[in-house]
Amino acid sequence: xxxxxxxxxxxxxxxxxxxETNKDELCRLDGLIGDADHGIAMALGFGAARDAVTALGPExxxxxxxxxxxxxxxxxxxxxxxxxxxTALMRAGASVKGKARLDDGDAVALLRGMETGIRDRGxxxxxxxxxxxxxxxxxxxxxxxxxxxxxxxxxxxAAVMAARDGAEATRQMVAxxxxxxxxxxxxxxxxxxxxxSAVMVIAAMARALPA
Numbered sequence: 001x002x003x004x005x006x007x008x009x010x011x012x013x014x015x016x017x018x019x020e021t022n023k024d025e026l027c028r029l030d031g032l033i034g035d036a037d038h039g040i041a042m043a044l045g046f047g048a049a050r051d052a053v054t055a056l057g058p059e060x061x062x063x064x065x066x067x068x069x070x071x072x073x074x075x076x077x078x079x080x081x082x083x084x085x086x087t088a089l090m091r092a093g094a095s096v097k098g099k100a101r102l103d104d105g106d107a108v109a110l111l112r113g114m115e116t117g118i119r120d121r122g123x124x125x126x127x128x129x130x131x132x133x134x135x136x137x138x139x140x141x142x143x144x145x146x147x148x149x150x151x152x153x154x155x156x157x158a159a160v161m162a163a164r165d166g167a168e169a170t171r172q173m174v175a176x177x178x179x180x181x182x183x184x185x186x187x188x189x190x191x192x193x194x195x196x197s198a199v200m201v202i203a204a205m206a207r208a209l210p211a
Contacts, residue, residue, distance in 0.1 A: 041079035048076030066093030091117035131194030156206035167195035
């Protein structure tokens, strides 16, 4: 399978649509351990990214699409997820720089680039009850599926399932990072909203893969 810049534009639009649909649920989750604004921030960020990449010309390369999305996300969101996803999208763009079309390995590398950007910018590790608890297993599952000879849709399916499992696992974690850290043991029993939104992002990307 090959992914063109236009496919990435469609992926970002799909993510924006899903987050807009689910922003109230994400805000509800965030209200349990945070500031109740995560859904709004994510919808604003990916909405701005969608508008920016839709305006690009047909000659744009995949890296240009991802970089434009990163800049728009950062400009559109003042919440903590702004720098995290901006860095994620920039790292994804760097991972495919100079390529006009992406093969299966490039697309999986894009997921790892996003995970690395979030890890480095947030200075987080898995187990701290953050979005990384969904992104890290998702990227690893996609890489494992690719190494096992699976096609790209199967790799993304594996990423989605791993992200869902990772997000659900945050329910049993005590937050040691971000605003939820102040709650201590009271953060137990709640799914991290950043991990929940990460599942939505990865699942929307998977659904938007070219047929």
